[in-house]
Amino acid sequence: MRIKDIAREAGVSTATVSHVINKTKYVTDETREKVQLAIKKFNYHPNAHAQMLALGKSKIIGLLVSDISNPFFPEIIKSVEAAVFDLGYSLILLNTNYDAERAVEYVHRLIQMKVAGILLLISEFDEALIEVAKRKKTSIVFHDLGIVGEKMSNVILDYAVGIDEAVQHLVSLGHKNIAHIAGSHEIYSGRIREQAFVDSMKKHFPKAENLKIYEGDFRFEGGRSAAHQMLQEKELPTAVVVANDLMALGAMQEFKSAGLHVPQDISIIGFDDIAFATLSEPALTTVCSPRIEIGRRAVEALMLTVDRPHQHGIEVRIPTYLIKRNSTAPPSRK
């Protein structure tokens, strides 16, 4: 069933059929009905490839993520998929495995297949990505690391506000000795979360020095070993702000198996709000990075520049916020 068949059946030209389908020009009620009848009769659907060829673009969005199996991503993907689907687009998913080169290759491939837009929800980064993006044929949305410009948007997570809320929460509970288990320094969001912690601490304790900061790796084991290290030292903090939930849960487990009680002996605050944060015992107080919203807003930002040749992108700032559960309490020690 080609458009030609429909045209013949309806006794009109292919152009008219096209106009009826795409509502791109006025056609008489009468002819429109004839065409629609023929379409229904043959259950006709336009050939997507021919359409793409003729239009020079496809209704496909490319989504790059660093690691699907990192619990941070699936929810983002889910909300992106839902948003994209509602708009009648399809989603091509690419997993970079934190490999910046691979990311560049993927982007090339997506551009070559003339996708409508690209979502770069990755934590690795390469200058080449920006270079590629600057060719401006394709809309791009960065995440955190990136720039705003023609056809380029950036959705950035405001880590600082949530972390400040976390510190604030601990301070108001009476904590003074607060440590931080940082994420990997290799990773941007690790560095920025640490910075946010430092800034917030400086705000609340202007004269404090030598903040206790342990570098982790964003993984369960890293949290556990940081906690282990913490337990070796002469003075244990009364609270710890951890750069992500996985490490927070690792630390919690270590503390518990050392005989400490959370939150009585030590308060713990995580970051991300992964599903398991509600399931731990005690349920983890954590800073939520609203993934559903990240996905939704990223697609929104993308669509702003899709199909608009020189449209300038926007910066979307999404706040993080504290969710109080049961892993925080007033300190039992000084």
Added chain:
Amino acid sequence: MRIKDIAREAGVSTATVSHVINKTKYVTDETREKVQLAIKKFNYHPNAHAQMLALGKSKIIGLLVSDISNPFFPEIIKSVEAAVFDLGYSLILLNTNYDAERAVEYVHRLIQMKVAGILLLISEFDEALIEVAKRKKTSIVFHDLGIVGEKMSNVILDYAVGIDEAVQHLVSLGHKNIAHIAGSHEIYSGRIREQAFVDSMKKHFPKAENLKIYEGDFRFEGGRSAAHQMLQEKELPTAVVVANDLMALGAMQEFKSAGLHVPQDISIIGFDDIAFATLSEPALTTVCSPRIEIGRRAVEALMLTVDRPHQHGIEVRIPTYLIKRNSTAPPSRK
């Protein structure tokens, strides 16, 4: 940059350029080099859409999953993505949200865009899916529920073998009073896991009757409430085989907060081997459904029928197997 430009630059016809690119006919070394030079000079890449149109097919694989945020799927997706990428294909990801109608709609859409093949890694099911598949234009791979036929394969997980190993393991530890927390009866894999448990128990305890089976919902909370219910009864089993890890962890938490010790007071075996299974305290003994392999084998099966008009599909049977960790031990009671 069109193929025409390359042809002009190299002083040959477009046909020759095409043959050089696709190695579809012999061309002289001399002309080949000229063409390759021109290609490199202009950094030419064939227009994917035109290619698809000319060939009537695309190098795209569609993957339907029930719920990306269910920890079962991301690893499958990851391995599918890797396999598909290595073959030079792209992956379109669709999330059905356990909605069979939506699945049907997705499949239609994929067929309409003439994807090379479709992977149906979903747990919902609709006869319409089979009907659609039977039109045979597109290769399809089912998972568990499905049929094998022309262009249709089925990769089925052998739940029984792993569950039998689990029961066997408990029996050899000396357990006699073994309960089951089942998944939702609405879902095929819930029913089949329960059946496998029943069969295995009948094998080991031919004269036993009234197996203790609690219906759950595959979610943490379901496991917890099943355990809660279990605790109300006069006699607590010494071991419990749970239909998935999430419920197993929920049950474990409930037992622990009731003051019981796992595994001393009660042994727990989960199913799936999600990431958190290793992180719980104690680490969860569980039956592994090898997701990496599922993804890999599914793509393998798919590729068998892709591009081969009347190729018959295959049935792939993937065994599950027990991973012994620390949530199982000999019973302390009779």
Added chain:
DNA sequence: AGATTACGATGAAAGGTTTCATTAATCAAT
């Protein structure tokens, strides 16, 4: 020498849609 074969390269059609420029038709106005 003339006929046949093999080879390398090519021209043109096919694939199905969109859309620009054009035609045909209708109507209003002069």
Added chain:
DNA sequence: ATTGATTAATGAAACCTTTCATCGTAATCT
């Protein structure tokens, strides 16, 4: 009645690649 304006529909080009059938040349055979 003629012209001009407006509207609805059309024809054909453009999008770009692949591939079949063809062609010309050179080599081989009788």
